[in-house]
Amino acid sequence: MEKFNTIISSAVPLTTENIDTDQIIPARFLKATTRDGFGDNLFRDWRFDKNNDPITTFPLEDPKYDGSILVAGKNFGCGSSREHAAWAIADYGFKVVICSEFADIFQNNALNNGVLVVTVSAEFLAKSFSAIEVNNQAAFKIDLKNQFVELVASGDKESFQINGYRKECLINGYDNIDYLISQKEKIAAFESAK
């Protein structure tokens, strides 16, 4: 997995709340047997109309927005456990998702794919949306090492939580499977003691 460094980038705003994984990646795109190419179908039905023309009022297709950060309305990623949602977000090029509340499984899936989920207060989320409204290219700084997110123009900052193990993994580009495989003997001992 790629190592995660400090990121400074503009952000794409998605103010809708309760965005579920069926919207992030509709079920009809789950028939693949590899992890590649899901970014093209990220938010497919919100990005493209029936003739496959881009819907430019939707922020991902709106040329005024870009960047490697997605700012989303509360309870992002609810619904199905499909990791394809996290693959689609990562493949599209997002490295960070900022939201005031994430669905559990999505959060795990994102972190397992090197996408940092940053949980901020409802107030900070509102400030983030208005910063983007005022300046579509407003820069955000995400400092994982020191665990804060900053709206660069105003200097508004908020710290975020992440457990130490996850943080180490992201910074060093480790993954959970490597760790678990290193624990094989302990696991076998646990099984025989059961």
Place this chain on the structure above:
Amino acid sequence: MGKTLFDKIYDKHIVSSIPDGPDVFYIDVQYIHEVTSPQAFEGLRQRGIKVARPKQVCATADHNVPTENQHLPIQNDLSRHQVSTLVQNCEEFGIDLYGLEHPFQGIVHVVGPELGVTKPGMTMVCGDSHTSTHGAFGAIAFGVGTSEVEMVLATQCLMQHRPKRMRITVEGDLQKGVTAKDIVLYVISKTTAAGGTGYFVEFAGSAFSSLTMEGRMTVCNMSIEMGARGGLIAPDETTFEYVKGREFAPKGADWDKAVSEWKELYTDEDATFDKEFNFDASDIEPMITYGTNPGMGIGITQKIPSAADIGATTVKEIESFDKAMEYMDFKPGQAMLGKQIDYVFVGSCTNARIEDFREVAEIVKGKQKADNVTAWLVPGSKQVEKQIFDEGLAEIIEAAGFKIRQPGCSACLAMNDDKVPTGAYCVSTSNRNFEGRQGPGARTMLASPSTAAATAIVGKIANPADLI
């Protein structure tokens, strides 16, 4: 201090704990299906490793399978490829597969319990959020992503943070026409679709202990729809009776030993929860959803609330509510009863067990579905399908004009051909009413099998209590 049921099971499955980090958590059984497993097997191949405990993995094909002509090759190329990839992976890695031709095939969360693979006190995962279903047996079961599927295939373990605990207690007697599905839709309407985020929920009280195992599975199945990691119900005689004699249930002396262990699976009286809810069963009427998340449900005789009624105060909350109304083409103040509908779908891992179809048969017996309704009934497994025919329910249901299809997820997520057309209204016994879930532009209203059956007969949303 006493322990909760959840903690009793959880503690027994910790292999080791990382300070300020997750636990290495042991998984007794992993269920897999064709959609969320191929990338995990591919990962194993890339790392050059085998499946650690192939006998603790149980596989079936369900999401992509057609529900007609299952004896023929699957027509859709991508679906066929995904299902055949599962067959190859199971062969290569030595995993038992209940594939399309197998008499045990069906929706993974129907198959596991009916084979007795799911048992009290176990830990189970699957790359599927409705794995929570298996919690009905007094087990810890939850959905995981494909990277986690790969972890469990590789090591039989997961990296897991202990969730917070919630208890939802519902006491009292149920009104006429009210079923397990209505209880859980009611609970979610009270807690909202995100109310359980970060929690594992125990369902307690007489409203749950008086349910059959099928009913308890319906409840735990939908615990994920309140955002919870999963739900569970303490096992009791009803549970043991259900497991007894099934294909993979313990037999003879092993059975007695197992039951004596299972009897220890309850929440101690002095255990505490991080959050508790209490509801009165007699307040619950048959439920139906009017919006685009499962928390947007009301009693069937009620009117659609306004954004303010459901406590939406911020601009965003109001916008989300309005968006749902626009998608459904509903207005606050509108009655649900009497609304004309186009489709009825009885199926999915929430409500495609034998008891659900008995419920349907009881309501439609001797009646005819309305002409404006297309009614699909999709059994949860081959065994359920067989039972429908053996018990003579099929005859009653088909005579009423329902089409009985072959087992699979079907219109629950519309990955195969079973799609509800754009703009059409469908009363569905599944678990999600998200935009486009049953097909692009399809409008889903979640309800119990009884409500779905009554609605099919009347052609408009109907209260099953009026037809019983």
